[in-house]
Amino acid sequence: MFTSDVFVSTVCALEPLDLSTRPYDCVAAHPAGALAASASLDSFIRVFDVESNSTIATLEAPPSEVWNMQFDPKGTLLAVAGGGSASVKLWDTSSWQLVSTLAVPRPEPTKPSDRSASGKFVLSVAWSPDGKRLACGSMDGTIAVFDVPRSKFLHHLEGHYMPVRSMVYSPVDPRILFTACDDTHVHLYDAEGKSLVGAMSGHVSWVLSIDASPDGAAVATGSSDRTVRLWDVGMRASMQTMTNHTDQVWGVAFRPPGGTGIRAGRLASVSDDKSISLYDYS
Template identity: 75%
Template sequence: MKLAGLKSLESAHDDSIWATTWVPATETRPSLLLTGSLDETVRLWKADDDVVLDHTNTGHSLGVVSVAAHPSGVIAASASLDSFVRVFDVDSNSTIATLEAPPSESWQMQFHPKGTMLAVAGGSSTSIKVWDTATWQLAASLQIPRPESSKPNDKIATKKFVLSVAWSPDGRRLACGSMDGTISVFDVARAKFLHHLEGHLMPVRSLIYSPNDPRVLFSGSDDAHIHMYDAEGKSLIGSMSGHSSWVLSIDASPDGGAIASGSSDKTVKLWDLSMRAAVQSMTNHSDMVWGVAFRPPGGAGVRACRLASVSDDKSISLYDYS
């Protein structure tokens, strides 16, 4: 397996790009690349062999920290430091819903695999907020339990600040990563906390389940490691190291055979999961790489699996994965 650098677009935004994801193809258009920036905008890009701006969405008054795309490809969401999540129609840019959270309580987001819910990492609320996408009402607030040894006046909220969230491919589990390095796993149907996964010593900024196995969860942390867990059996399967600084973003390839990661060491790495080792390091960016995302399969005329990365250097890079 390998990555081949395809195209880089400099100055894709006016400020650091902190978030990216792919919007799935629909019957009327191919998949689009969605990016969110500290310049307060969300942009959509036609990103096959080139990177061409489709349109720019505004609506936030502070920087955008996360973006998410509904599996239908029709709607998407952006979360900002202005405390709002904006849900919008991808093609028309019309606002469908505005979800309000207290200051800085919306971080990473992900839609349920069937699109029925949107999970939002809840920052210092030490919870995951789950919104019903039919009504845009709050369906659940999954609270991370306070350790038995802690007292109410402990600074537990700071340590448990929730940064990242991921759905299992079957939609039965939600995992969230916190500032203290712990990962919490919930049974969504019962709104029940199941257990913690431990092993990281620093903030867990990114989580992704294996597309092939709903038990396997990957995490990226400021401790520069990527961990592979059996999220049901509560066990650490493996730990992969190779970055020289924080791991800011990870994503799993659609075939389930590889992980891509972006780091504050300015590199994008490709990890072979059968070897549990980095097999390639890409140096397209000149600053921290905040987001990596594999394009989902499907869509007319799609010739290759594609990876995108975004950075503090305001650029987007595309790679072919084979």
Template identity: 85%
Template sequence: MKLAGLKSVENAHDESIWAAAWVPATEARPALLLTGSLDETVRLWRPDELTPVAPPSKGHALGVVSVAAHPSGAVAASSSLDSFIRVFDIDSNASIATLEAPPSEVWSMQFDPKGTILAVAGGGSASVKLWDTSSWQLVCSLPVPRPEGARPDKTGSGKFVLSVAWSPDGKKLACGSMDGTIAVFDVARSKFLHHLDGHYMPVRSMVFSPVDPRVLFTACDDTHVHMYDAEGKSLVGAMSGHTSWVLSVDASLDGAAIATGSSDRTVKLWDLSMRTAVQTMTNHSDQVWSVAFRPPGGTGLRVGRLASVSDDKSISLYDYS
């Protein structure tokens, strides 16, 4: 397996780009890349040319820190430091809903595989918020308990929830916190199941394997990438190779590889059979905030694509084969 650099777009936004997600293809169009920036805008990009589909979309009063695409490919959401989530139509850019959360209560978010729930990492509320996508009403708030025997947290920072990930069957939800704890929930029962141990610094990104709903990958400021059995509560593997914070992780669709982005300015490709980094890409000149593999679908498109975005305001696109 390998990555090959295809295209980079410099100054894709006016400020740092912190978020990227692929919008699945529809019958009318191919998959699109969605990016969010501290310049308060989101942009849509054509999948191979990386040319903008439309002018930047405004709607936030502060920087955009997370974007998520509905599995239908018709709807997306962006969350901002202004504590609002904007839900909008991909093709018309019309606003569908505005979801409000108290200050610093919105960080990362993800639609469940069926598209019925939007899960939002609730920041300082120490919870994960679940929004119904038919009514855009808040239906549940899952409090994240502190681990047994955890040291007293006098600052409250440890409860800050940074990242969320759905299992591919939609039954489980994992979230990562500032103190390195990872909580796993049974969503149907709104029940906390257990913690996953091993990290002691902020867990900024996580993703389940697309081929095994038990396997969870996590990216942490401790420079490590962990591979967990999320059901058996066990750490399966710890992968090291970055020299600074690991800010983002995503899994390839074939389940054979993961990609990571780091504040060491690199993108790494990891072979999961060997549990080691097999390639390091140095396209970016500043920290890499997000990496995302493109979903299948659309005519005339190569399946294997990876995108990365950075504080250097650029987007890079790679061929994955």
């Protein structure tokens, strides 16, 4: 468990990262590391071999743009958040065929005026570590949880009131879901018990990205306030703030467990300032 002794040091900042000719909205890495998928707001997804950069498959996900996608833990399915289509599409990675479309319902309105509100806009997806649950974050702040084997909607998680941009399940507890929201807060949910079990605050603007450390003891967040924060999950507190970036931080990622000759405590962040920063933490 991380304590107040947590320390993060910047390893390096890689820049410039020229994104001017790459109109990509999101990228997802296959768990095996050999494949990746990239998407833009034109509803097309390109699956490619990481080493050769050759295209393996081109997927089309009309009628809406692609905002976020993730491979399941076994790498057998690719979940794609469909923006204004109010749905998440699931693609079989052995055949690259569309196998399911999960419609994200609206929660029951709490007052009559809510009945005229616009439909769901799905921004983010997250797989549970056992691959049985899929969480889908929406523009209105609600989160839909699905039983994937049964293609069944289970329930909503509530507590946010602005767009949920990024989510991640705890790698050690398939019940715990961490969420990042435009309301500046990070929430911890019991995704099975439908309850909000904790909240963390510290960012002064939108929280755009979140990831959990391999041991589940910490989460990292990136924000439009240009900072990266490392949070102690047990203490529900921000332990360190990194200010390397000069523009909003759209992605943070911990190094997966395993491998040799590389420090286990490695964190990366990517920003609109066209740089990638790498950090060691201990």
